[in-house]
Amino acid sequence: MRGPHNIWRLIRTGATLERTGAMGVVLDAYEAPPLLRAAARILGWPFQWLGDRGDPAMPPATRALTALGPAYIKFGQVLSTRPDLVGADLARQLRVLQDKLPPFGMDEARHAVEAELGRPLDEIYSEFSEPVAAASIAQVHHARLREDGREVAVKILRPGIERAFRRDVDAFYLAATLIEGLSSSFRRLHPSDVIEHFDGVVRAELDLRLEAAAASEFAANTEKDQGFRLPAVQWDLSSRRVMTMDWMDGVPMGDNVALDAAGHDRAVLGERVLQLFLNHALRDGYFHADMHQGNLKVGPDGTIIAYDFGIMGHIDEYTRRVYAEILYGFIRRDYRRVAEVHFEAGYVPADRDVDEFARALRAVGEPIFGMDATRISMGRLLSYLFEVTEKFGMETRTELILLQRTMVVVEGVARSLNPQINIWEIAQPIVQDYIGKNLGPRALARDLTRAAQVMARFGPRLPRLVEQALMRQVAEPKPLRPNRWRAAVIWATIGGAVGAALTLAIGLAG
Structure with a gap:
């Protein structure tokens, strides 16, 4: 090194x-x-x-x-x-x-495909174009499968990259x-x-199998989303250095003149882009983190088509709930509740003053709500929020920085389609619906059911785990404070009892 x-x-x-x-x-x-x-x-x-x-x-x-x-x-x-x-x-x-970089030659592309897929290129594809796009890591070719005549996109890593x-x-x-x-x-x-x-x-x-897996997971999550499609991965024609996906024609999202000429309603497209992103981030916790115009097209029927799944964002379920409640608190201008959520989640140290933090959050929210509705930005709100929480001792969370950055990009796409778009008007029902499904009584019942299933699975093992821990402590005493050790044993024993009870309850319910 x-x-x-x-x-x-x-x-x-x-x-x-x-x-x-x-x-x-x-x-x-x-x-x-x-x-x-x-x-x-x-x-x-x-x-x-x-x-x-x-x-x-x-x-x-x-x-x-x-x-x-x-x-x-x-x-x-x-x-x-x-x-x-x-x-x-x-x-x-x-x-x-x-x-964007100059493409590498067709001979190198042919060699890469044949080496990775183990067959002559002409045996796989009846047509194989010059590169249609070339980036720093890979380039893409438009091709046609010899077997059934389907059009596909073939992505190939640069030689020696x-x-x-x-x-x-x-x-x-x-x-x-x-x-x-x-x-x-x-x-x-x-x-x-x-x-x-x-x-x-x-x-x-640098491993296109991982991008193919990301595309497949994203497609599974979004298969019921109206007006949104992803090209399907051809797994039998994909490997570490080559990935083949269905070719999907469409108008580039950044070409407003072409969109208008094709008869697409740009206001509807702008709303849909925002709705899709918010649903993917909140509902699924898995979102396209490079959702700029170059990776989006609009199909003949108005469907939004997404490409390039090399950078995807992931947010765990707990964090999604916390940030949905924070966003909803801002939408309602309930700054005290937003502050409380930060403390409850442990994002801000407990020794800070909740009222002072609520006032700082009001200083973030009120100027934004004072703007004309068409200038309000959720990305800007998140950016200001991170600045304030950092001053109050909140540590940086990489996944949320990625969310904020992608939110800025998506809002930019939406405003390029319709400069008069109202971000809050679109966001409010999505955030409210998510909160209704994930923070109410139904969510509590679902969480308890999951906890019961986990305890039922591990409950029978807990007595043995406690015994092993006690034996290790006797054999090799460690400088644990007595009260902490007793607490660990007590909670492990309680966990075993609860697990056994839940196992019995689930068994009787079945």
Whole structure:
């Protein structure tokens, strides 16, 4: 990880940042201390001639990352979802990174398909086009199956992309280690953890089987959603480096002129985009986290078609309930209840003042509600909310930052279709319906049933687990405080008794 090639890669990175003017932007965004600023300048300035110039028409940060190549482009896109780490201004700059590169050749594409699928390309496809889209990790071809004539999209990883990403990610880890050693103020941002998160995202995108699985799960969740479709995965023609999906024609979501010419109602489409996203996030807890115009089309019948499932967001059921109640509290302008929910969920430390927190939340909500309805933004509300909760000691939650970032993107898509759209008017019934189904008596009964099933399953094992724990404590006494140990035994024993009772109750009910 710390070989000379990684050091040389960091020198080239520093030189490119310096040459494009991005070094100062990055250091300012992180409020870098003097020692780190000096080290960065020393790393970059003497070697400027080694750095890439990039496209002068781009902002400095996007210009530098684009010049440095695919891994840096992808890293910038991941950081654009983390304004808590890079600041709102830099995150905004990074969102415009264009994940587009020149395509690789047809011979390489043919070789990749044949190596992965184990058959000659002409035996699988009767037609196979030049690339129709090319990004930093993969490119897509339009093809026709020889077997039944169906049109399909074939996504192929770039040759050698895994090795190229591995090299750059290793250099990122080295940079994170150096930064942590230089500045204690940077250690609180956990740069190594950020690189580890990025590494996980990239590893997932470099295995198209995982994207195919994400598409399949997303399709299963949304199969009953009116006006929404996903291309089906052709599993027998998909592998780690090649993925085949049905081809679905449609008008690009970002082309308003073409949408109007096709007779689509853009106001209806804007509402549907928002409704779909909110349902996926709240109802399913699994949402498309890259839902921009480039990944959306509109079919001839007005159906919204989604593509590219490399980045998906997940929110667990408990967190969904908490944030639905928070959003609903804001919709009703019940700031005291919003504050209480934060305390009940443990998001804000218990030693903080709930009334003071409620007043801070009012300062977030009232200016937004004072706006014209067409300017109200749920994404902006979440952004302000995170700022306030951070001041009151709430730790950053990565999945919610991704939710907020995607909400901003989806709202942007909706407003591009209909600038007069009223976000709250669309959101309120969805949030209210979710709360009715998941926070009322029916939800409590459902939760108790699940708890009973779990206890029934593990209840018979609890006495043995307690006995084993006691035996270990006798054999190897540990410095546990007596009251804590007694509490553990008491609760385990109670759990065993409850589990046995529930087992009997369920058995009798059956």
